[in-house]
Amino acid sequence: MTQNVTIIMIEDDEGHATLIEKNIRRAGIANQIHHFRDGTSALEFLVNTPGGPLREGPTLILLDLNLPDMSGTDILAIIKADPELRRTPVVVLTTTDDRLEIERCYDLGCNVYITKPVNYENFAAAIRQLGLFLSVITVAQPGA
Template sequence: MNSQQSVSIVMIEDDAGHARLIEKNIRRAGISNDINHFEDGTSALKYLFDDPSGPAHNGPALVLLDLNLPDMSGTSILEKIKQDETLHRTPVVVLTTTDDKVEIQRCYDLGCNVYITKPVNYESFADAIRQLGLFLSVIQVPSAED
């Protein structure tokens, strides 16, 4: 558990309710990593690329990304992360209500690592988030190499 502390979670989600539910489920899964929550794309990008404590300058991170943001499309954030030299290995988990195949395909093409649709069925959603917790413990390996 201690080694996981180094991975910070960057959650970009404009819906406060969703953000709260995601956080609750992450915590329930036994993940205690820091969660930095941003409600719009601009401030999230600023943190990701410019903040001294952000992932570009300070250690590994995992990005939870909602595709529907008020100021920009989540896919353009994904694109920026995956095209950046320091950040391109940062795992990105796309969390959205869309289950459109074209959209999912596009996210994977852009380099998204996991795509999770937010099911209205809460149990499966919680399951997915818990799976994410397992995933978080797995990604320790590549981030340790950094």
């Protein structure tokens, strides 16, 4: 994976965030990870910060759907409605496995939907797959 791709992780559960990061690192991914615990600050960083990833370089977003301040689907909708952000790949990584919710995410333009399995081995495997995925995808360059 291109070294300069920034990973933005929007995840309110500290434990989940730690486990995700651990497994990403174990998969051999060394990219910078920005972690946000709520939707508001994540959107602030994504949309409004001058030094934000939008204008700095390619980005990949890991998004949890159950956030304390807003629904993950709302964040997804905002990202996919933004003319500059909409090409940014979004990986929804959440506990929800409701069929309707999954369909809604894909309808909104989510690129990958991963359900967090309770079983840790499966969880670790899913993150490793994500690492594999990250190593082969080509992310759109901003302004390209």
